[in-house]
Amino acid sequence: MNKAAYHHGDLRTALLEAADTLLAEQGAAGLSLRAVAKRAGVSHTAPYRHFRDKAALLSALAAEGFRLLAEGLEAAAARHVDDPARQLKEAGRVYVTTALAHPQRARLMFGGNVALSDHDPVYQAAGERAFNGLQQIIHAGQAAGVFRDDPVRPLALSLWSAVHGLVMLLLAEQIGDVPAGDPARVATMISWVTEVTLSGVLHRDSPGNS
Amino acid sequence: MNKAAYHHGDLRTALLEAADTLLAEQGAAGLSLRAVAKRAGVSHTAPYRHFRDKAALLSALAAEGFRLLAEGLEAAAARHVDDPARQLKEAGRVYVTTALAHPQRARLMFGGNVALSDHDPVYQAAGERAFNGLQQIIHAGQAAGVFRDDPVRPLALSLWSAVHGLVMLLLAEQIGDVPAGDPARVATMISWVTEVTLSGVLHRDSPGNS
DNA sequence: ACCTGAACACCGTTCAAGT
DNA sequence: ACCTGAACACCGTTCAAGT
Numbered sequence: 001m002n003k004a005a006y007h008h009g010d011l012r013t014a015l016l017e018a019a020d021t022l023l024a025e026q027g028a029a030g031l032s033l034r035a036v037a038k039r040a041g042v043s044h045t046a047p048y049r050h051f052r053d054k055a056a057l058l059s060a061l062a063a064e065g066f067r068l069l070a071e072g073l074e075a076a077a078a079r080h081v082d083d084p085a086r087q088l089k090e091a092g093r094v095y096v097t098t099a100l101a102h103p104q105r106a107r108l109m110f111g112g113n114v115a116l117s118d119h120d121p122v123y124q125a126a127g128e129r130a131f132n133g134l135q136q137i138i139h140a141g142q143a144a145g146v147f148r149d150d151p152v153r154p155l156a157l158s159l160w161s162a163v164h165g166l167v168m169l170l171l172a173e174q175i176g177d178v179p180a181g182d183p184a185r186v187a188t189m190i191s192w193v194t195e196v197t198l199s200g201v202l203h204r205d206s207p208g209n210s
Numbered sequence: 211m212n213k214a215a216y217h218h219g220d221l222r223t224a225l226l227e228a229a230d231t232l233l234a235e236q237g238a239a240g241l242s243l244r245a246v247a248k249r250a251g252v253s254h255t256a257p258y259r260h261f262r263d264k265a266a267l268l269s270a271l272a273a274e275g276f277r278l279l280a281e282g283l284e285a286a287a288a289r290h291v292d293d294p295a296r297q298l299k300e301a302g303r304v305y306v307t308t309a310l311a312h313p314q315r316a317r318l319m320f321g322g323n324v325a326l327s328d329h330d331p332v333y334q335a336a337g338e339r340a341f342n343g344l345q346q347i348i349h350a351g352q353a354a355g356v357f358r359d360d361p362v363r364p365l366a367l368s369l370w371s372a373v374h375g376l377v378m379l380l381l382a383e384q385i386g387d388v389p390a391g392d393p394a395r396v397a398t399m400i401s402w403v404t405e406v407t408l409s410g411v412l413h414r415d416s417p418g419n420s
Numbered sequence: 421a422c423c424t425g426a427a428c429a430c431c432g433t434t435c436a437a438g439t
Numbered sequence: 440a441c442c443t444g445a446a447c448a449c450c451g452t453t454c455a456a457g458t
Contacts, residue, residue: 011441029239032431043443045433054432111321112382127384148410154402157385158372161403165375166367172322174337175367192364193371200358200410221422242450253424255452264451 012050014040016064019057020105027104028058028111062109065102066126069109072098073130077137084141085198091134092163092194093187099167100186106171110164134160162197166190222260224250226274229267230315237314238268238321272319275312276336279319282308283340287347294351295408301344302373302404303397309377310396316381320374344370372407376400 018039022031033054034044051057076094080086099106134156141147147155166189169175175189228249232241243264244254261267286304290296309316344366351357357365376399379385385399 009441033433034431045435045444046442048433049441107322110378110382110384112317112378112384123384150406154406157376157399158403158406161375161379162368162372162407163375164379165371165373165377167375168320168322168378169371169374172320174320174333189367193368196360196364196368196410197372197407198410200406200408243452244450255425255454256423258452259422 011040011042011046015042015047015050015057016060019061023061023104023108024102028108031058033057058108061105063123063126065105065109066123069095069098070126070130074133077133084137084144084146087137088134088141088159088198089191089194091137092159093190095163096167096170096186096190100170103171106167110168110171131156131160159194159197162193163190166193221250221252221256225252225257225260225267226270229271230274233271233314233318234312238318241268243267268318271315273333273336275315275319276333279305279308280336280340284343287343294347294354294356297347298344298351298369298408299401299404301347302369303400305373306377306380306396306400310380313381316377320378320381341366341370369404369407372403373400376403 015036019031019036022035022039033047036057037044037047040046047057051060072094073091076090077087080090099110135152138147138152138155138159142149142152170186170189225246229241229246232245232249243257246267247254247257250256257267261270282304283301286300287297290300309320345362348357348362348365348369352359352362380396380399
């Protein structure tokens with residue numbers, strides 16, 4: 001753990017850790033590559049050995065976030081395999097709480113401000129994996145007769161949009177009476193959105209929803 | 211329209227126009243106050259006569275975006291007063307298309323990266339106005355027996371989240387097969403999301419949706 | 421009131437150079 | 440291979456000064 005060892009072969013990790021700390025403190029806008037290098041105890045040009053430019057470092061940070069999110073979603077789905085509706089609700093809950101646990105990272109991941117679409121295959125991979133998982137749950141729910149027998153893609157996109165939208169509204173503090181910090185109120189909103197999206201808005205003669 | 215007149219009393223507007231152009235071209239990250247000043251034909255310190263700092267300029271830009279969006283939503287709602295479901299679908303369409311028509315401005319408005327929450331009352335006002343309008347539509351729909359008789363706020367939040375989430379996913383180019391530029395595919399997705407959110411995902415014995 | 425130019429403390433990135 | 444220090448062209452912001 002001495003300086004020489006720390007900066008020997010593991011500088012990339014050290015830079016990512018430093019960047020993650022600074023990101024959480026000040027957001028992506030206030031994060032400077034020079035500050036990251038300084039925090040890692042290295043000259044301000046050293047990062048260029050490991051990242052093509054600043055965007056590449058932020059990109060790596062976002063990629064890690066997508067990986068963690070995908071894992072959390074899969075774990076949530078694995079917990080209630082025989083109850084598709086519950087799987088969706090739990091996955092939605094994990095999606096929102098994971099993002100809000102690291103708001104600056106989530107803004108980085110979802111804000112679309114970094115050149116994340118720079119063909120870094122990690123995003124595509126994580127996104128596709130998550131979306132495929134979602135579609136599989138829906139398919140299972142249809143096979144079990146719990147979900148409507150509509151085409152899967154519209155259903156999946158709607159669920160994803162609803163949960164993603166809630167995250168973004170909370171992150172941007174655009175929901176009037178919620179200062180984005182109250183976990184209980186956030187939990188309530190998650191329930192609202194997932195349950196309404198599952199049940200729909202239109203009037204129905206035979207409710208039958210939990 | 212000579213230089214002297216242009217920079218006389220209307221520099222604020224000129225700066226906002228220059229900033230809007232640069233924003234559309236390069237995004238908020240690549241927008242420099244000095245470039246805005248240069249484009250407006252003025253020294254790089256002149257903007258400080260009209261905006262406290264760079265964030266204030268961006269904030270004004272976002273505020274204008276919220277105002278335009280709120281107007282569009284109200285116009286859409288006014289077009290189909292006697293058909294609440296149609297009002298919601300049309301408002302959703304306007305929400306998505308307006309944002310995608312000026313993607314960089316939308317990222318600025320919704321990304322949560324600018325200090326928009328700096329108590330600029332315009333955001334709160336525009337947001338509340340839009341949300342209240344949404345709740346009124348739902349209320350009318352319930353009175354007409356078209357919508358479920360559930361509490362209004364969860365229904366409103368769910369619709370808002372779904373449409374907002376679709377916008378953000380498209381803006382971040384996080385939807386696998388849509389390069390965010392194809393209007394026909396975007397229109398399809400809007401229909402999917404609004405209709406599924408209205409009808410729900412769960413199986414229902416008596417469909418009855420349009 | 422409104423604008424300017426110099427100045428300050430930062431940036432990201434490049435490049436020759438050191439080990 | 441990996442890191443450094445100087446250098447370049449930018450930033451946002453402040454401030455004394457001009458009209």
